[in-house]
Amino acid sequence: MDLFNYSRRETSVVNIGATPLGGDNPIRIQSMTNTATQDTDACVAQAKRIADAGGEYVRLTTQGVKEAENLRNINAALRRDGYMTPLVADVHFNPRVADVAALYAEKVRINPGNYVDAARTFKHLEYTDEEYAQELQKIRDRFVPFLNICKENHTAIRIGVNHGSLSDRIMSRYGDTPEGMVESCMEFLRICVDEHFTDVVISIKASNTVVMVRTVRLLAAVMEKEGMHFPLHLGVTEAGDGEDGRIKSALGIGALLADGLGDTIRVSLSEAPEAEIPVARKLVDYVTCRKDHPYIPGPNIPTFNYLAPSRRQTVAVRNIGGDNVPVVIAARLDGDLTTDPQFAPDYIYTGHQLPADVQEGVQYIVDADVWEGKPDTWPAFKGDQMPFVSSCNAALKFLFITYMGLNDEALACLKYHPEIVLVAQSNHPNRLGEQRALVHQLMQEGLSNPVVFFQHYAEEEKEDLQIKAAADMGALIFDGLTDGIFLYNQGSIPATTLDATAFGILQAGRLRTSKTEYISCPGCGRTLYDLQSTIARIKAATSHLKGLKIGIMGCIVNGPGEMADADYGYVGAGRGKISLYKKKECIEKNIPEEEAVEKLIELIKANGDWQ
Known part of the structure; x- marks a missing residue:
């Protein structure tokens, strides 16, 4: 690829309702509702706000079959009021839900980490090559019928890999690595190719921007090697809110857009969903305005590894360069x-x-x-x-x-x-x-x-x-x-x-720490407590703890996994109930929400991390 001159990666076109993606289409902007998917009126109202702000796709969580079936009512209400914005169903843990959602949504997102594989236990599993092949066959046997439903209903799919929800099977063979994330995606993509199913979008996300950028670069290279040209959905998961969420998202997504990667983006902020759209719009417009710029004759350096770069070796001049932080x-x-x-x-x-x-x-x-x-x-x-x-x-x-x-x-x-x-x-x-x-x-x-x-x-x-x-x-x-x-x-x-x-x-960019870091999700219909007020309370109590990483998760989908490098975690466990984590270990379960922030502070103090 050309590191110095901007041009978009060539991708195939994916038909998503009346808003196609990829190819020569503009980079699309999207967001996700945080209302309960069985609450038709609330979902319709929020979808309208997202669309009115400029969102081109609206995603809704579908925890179960009832939520998937209610997409029909939400879709009909929006169309009746003149909103043609395609709906995307977000599915975890239950492939049957994906089958139903494909009947009523224009696109269905599935997570390879939990589509067929069991929920994570963070245990190391040993497989012979034959046993591993049998596991892949289980995926094929369950995935192909879903693709057939999508073909029949002209439904697109997104294969959405999250760093925080890789299966124990993938983690055991590939480790917690970009290579493992890419392989988790490629297992499903190869089946799509075999079945001649082309309406596929791919996302491969992490809250760690270094992991996210490196993994998407690697995925694009592996797809190119295998002759695939599927479009990419970009995002930094659990980016947070306010200034931190904007900077983190623009850094990770912007780095990939600048290299021509990405056909749709979502800026995940722990705020109202419609607040994400202007941020995403500004980011896309800023990067794409460099199209057709004057040519830059940059040199080709064979030793530079774009897919796994290391820090350039420089001489230390006082506190600049060498091994010093920037x-x-x-x-x-x-x-x-x-x-x-x-x-x-x-x-x-x-x-x-x-x-x-x-x-x-x-x-x-x-x-x-x-x-x-x-x-x-x-x-x-x-x-x-x-x-x-x-x-x-x-x-x-x-x-x-x-x-x-x-x-x-x-x-x-x-x-x-x-x-x-x-x-x-x-x-x-x-x-x-x-x-x-x-x-x-x-x-x-x-x-x-x-x-x-x-x-x-x-x-x-x-x-x-x-x-x-x-x-x-x-x-x-x-x-x-x-x-x-x-x-x-x-x-x-x-x-x-x-x-x-x-x-x-x-x-x-994980280069220098100057404040507390919060890994907080944007919220969705699965969120089990008031996310925005909780984040504000936790920040007010802990913002002086420089260098500490605190994960704030609405539910268990990406919770412990996405908080892999967080020091402490605050995760929704049930309606109004919270579980607290130290690293990946659950320390206390089902704490009443009104007591949980104080319990988190007590946990931090008990482990000697309070100042």
């Missing part, structure tokens, strides 16, 4: 050096102004022509100042440079000056492609100078900035190219908000 650089050009202690930048660029009051623990960057060698200040050179680099004796130097500025003179300078940290700039319509090309050029030349990515915007709305910055940084982070991030905005957004966004992007 730094955050911020601009303060108006003389106001105010910072938020929780999100204090590592370096502050003040341009032509020398800082009068140096803050303890903060390093400053000033333009090289005014740098005086004062403690805790470092010079920054622009492209036309390159001849003066050698005469400067600073142990750390910054060089602002573009890909086109990385000429023979610049490369020669970098070879002699490993103490230079590059600040990669771009005005290209596809700045990601050009910044990628700059780092690949360095790798081709054998240079190990650290690279900080400078991302500039002119935004007035915080959400717009967060979505664009996360989308621009996504692939640079997952490719292992990021030694630092420098966000700059020509607008009214406070500088401290930019700082928090930069740290949020690094945390969403």
